[in-house]
Amino acid sequence: MKRAIRGLRAAAVTAVFAGGLLVALPGAASANDYGYTCKNWKDSSHNWSADCHVTRGKARTVTECANGKTYYGKWVGTGYWKFNGECGVYALMATDIQWKK
Numbered sequence: 414m415k416r417a418i419r420g421l422r423a424a425a426v427t428a429v430f431a432g433g434l435l436v437a438l439p440g441a442a443s444a445n446d447y448g449y450t451c452k453n454w455k456d457s458s459h460n461w462s463a464d465c466h467v468t469r470g471k472a473r474t475v476t477e478c479a480n481g482k483t484y485y486g487k488w489v490g491t492g493y494w495k496f497n498g499e500c501g502v503y504a505l506m507a508t509d510i511q512w513k514k
Contacts, residue, residue, distance in 0.1 A: 447512045448472070451496065461508050462497035470514045472496075479504035488513075 448469040455462050465472065467489060474486035476498025484498060498508055 448514070449510065449512055451510065456505065456508070459501065459503070459505055460497065460499045461505060462495060463510075465494050465496045465510070467491050467494060467512075470512055472510055472512045474498050475507075475509040475511055476500065476505070477507040477509075479506055485511075 449465055449467045449472045451463040451465040453462075453464045461476070469491060471488040471490055472494075473488045474484075474496045476484045476486075478484070478500035480500070480503040482503075484500075486496065486498070496510060498505070500506075
């Protein structure tokens with residue numbers, strides 16, 4: 414998932430080697446501090462869904478399909494939400510959840 418890849422890059426940037434040991438700087442913990450959590454991920458070749466809890470800020474879905482189109486959900490605020498995306502007859506290529514403060 415795109416979110417996980419970005420999170421790993423951020424953690425790698427905030428880690429340094431000190432005396433042969435890998436030491437994480439304080440920024441590493443906050444690099445993945447998104448204001449939402451999701452569970453019950455389900456996907457098929459054409460759609461996906463997840464149950465998400467937005468704890469602060471706003472979040473929205475991103476669905477990339479084989480027809481070259483990217484679909485964005487509406488920004489939603491705090492609360493429990495059923496996030497999903499649909500590509501119709503086209504294959505599901507990627508999913509993401511965007512978050513902002």
